[in-house]
Amino acid sequence: MNVTTFPSQDFYYHFELIQTISIIFSPLILTLCAVGNFLSYLVLISRHLRKQPTACYLAVLCVIEIGTCFTGLLRQFLIDAFKIDIRTMEHLTINPYFRTIFCRTHIYLTYVFLRLSPIIVVVVTIQRYLYVSKKFPCMQQKICFQIFFIIICVCACESHFLVYYEYTLSDTRPKYEQKMECTVNKENYPKYYQFRSQYYGKISLGLFTLLPLILMIIFNGLIIQTIHRSAKRSKQKNASKKRIITRMLLTVSLFFTILTSPASIYIALASPTYQLSRYYFLQWTLLRLLFYLCHSVNFLLYCVSGSIFRQEFLAIILCQSSSSHQKRRQIRQGQ
Template identity: 30%
Template sequence: MSTAGPEMDAKPNMSVKTLLASIRHLSQEEKIHLFNLMGVTSEEDLNYLVYGIEEDQLAGQYPEYHVHKILLIYIPPILLILGTFGNVFSFLIMRHKAMTRLSTYIFLAALSVADSMVLLIGLMRQWLGELTGYDIRDQANWLCKATIILGYISSNTSVWIIVAVTIERFIVVCYPLKAQRFCNVARAKKTISGLVVIFLLINIHFVWTAGLNETNIQDNLLPQCDASDGHQFLVSVVWPWVDALIYCFLPFILISIFNVLIICKVAHAAGGRESLQNGCLQLRNRCKGNNNLRLTIMLLTVSFTFLLTTLPMNISIIASDFLNTNGHDNAVMSKFRLVRTISQLLMYLNHSINFFLYCATGQKFRNEVIRMFCGKNNNTLSIADHSQHLFCSRGCPHVSNAYVDARKSTEEIEM
């Protein structure tokens, strides 16, 4: 789930034991109402007010909390370095002239841009906040609004590009005769533009519902990026669930369904090829299917990685609502904070490792990486590929023309 939304990080100076004891005995609804009246909204503030304990005391008393702080300090820079360079290289390779005519590359190039924005706007801001206590959103009202809106747009667009690629691969595998019509560069560009516009319209309300508010922190009035007056319920209660639906739950369901359908179709097609009686047709179909299968495997790897890295976040969202409803203590919250931190880092990992997934599972992508870094055209691999196609055609002269036509059609939709 996007971490671009408003949140408070400072802690008020509260130490009156009798007041704390009284707060602990309130119901959860009464606590929320009291804290809303006091202008306190963040999880850290609530913990401090309820339990009267500083973060260093939490870290010393609960090892889970200490691990949570260590992870937030040392893991983000690794993800930022790997993700930023990986996404830049992915974009450069995807925009190579040999690839720009393929719709899949257009989607993946846009994905690398969206992932980079997620890392810079979300993870880097969070990491710098842990190190310095400095949040760029609190420096100007327009920065507050722009950071929130861009954060939501980039994270949502990234996820739904994966959905779009999965649906495109489903069409290619299950309805190949319709692939030329639906899976082309022009439609891919329109789809990406449409996603950006849709998520801009969905999140544009933050122009009015979020902004800088003067907050009393340790007897000082400091500007903080938060929900504007009259919109606290929408921003703090309703919108996290809307964001969870858009970013996690709905894409998770769609990608799971289409992946299952793709795998079933590929398995069925493999069984069908084995039953072909004509050896020439079998060779022709095998030659046509090799590259298509490689691309399918690569894209399945990308989408399954998304499912695995966002599943913990889905679970933690539900668990968070359960804990808030039924109450909690410091020990439970320290454990949950660690789980939530791991879930968030896994979510950011999804935006950081696509380059390595492409290299591991995409042969044509690896060839382009070798060409880009080593200055080699990898002619050996290319000759091997073409010789395989020539063998298929030469072995069955009467089907060679049909194969060439099919090959041209296939190349429009595969890497």
């Protein structure tokens, strides 16, 4: 008797623990993401900072990070807290056609935002190196074209979600349960199902986790080396400004790597059988929250690592121009 009841109690404990963790921390991360990225966007597009090519990329990154959290983390929070799945809209319509539309649209946007984040971080890192090394001039028109080109390419690469995903029977639960979800019908699309379940995760791990990690390490190292050399030859004021902007980017790159890599590697390497265990859901919940936390803390990172960012933020809060703020600061220093 004890042998049959203990597993159910153990499973119930893990299920309650997962829901409690999600319900407590998800709203905090979502709030931090929305407020922090909105404030960061306002500061980065301010009159003085938007002249910096790096600030333009980081402003776009703010919008992408809001999209990442509110397509991914918000969905899971609504499921855990209110049993509402915005991916299928089962609470709004019983029409399977409309549920398939919601399914395809939501999962497509989710993966588009997920893919754009590491690409933008890598591109802005490469651009920063070219800028500080003066090897390639970066104009505002070129930045807009590059961002537009990146978005179009990512949208095209992830378009398979709009074709193969639908509101259909679950591929992980027994058929007698008749559990419907947003997934691939392996009977209708057997080749794509095999690709999606066996290869897509590993390809994504290589292209959107390991490759960006390698590129960020390489080009951040080159940036540090270039800044160190130019500081000896250039004026201290210009070198100091370059170091401040570069420090902001290095901090973002470092935290992006540390907080997002564990979840990406875990989901790609976890076997399908292990993904059905109760331990997987608890571990994945913690790693998922860590992943989305990365998309919510950039405002704090900018404030800590960039004095220019702090000055612009205070100028916006106090409704003052940054130039007048700097003049008063110079007067106080002179006194």
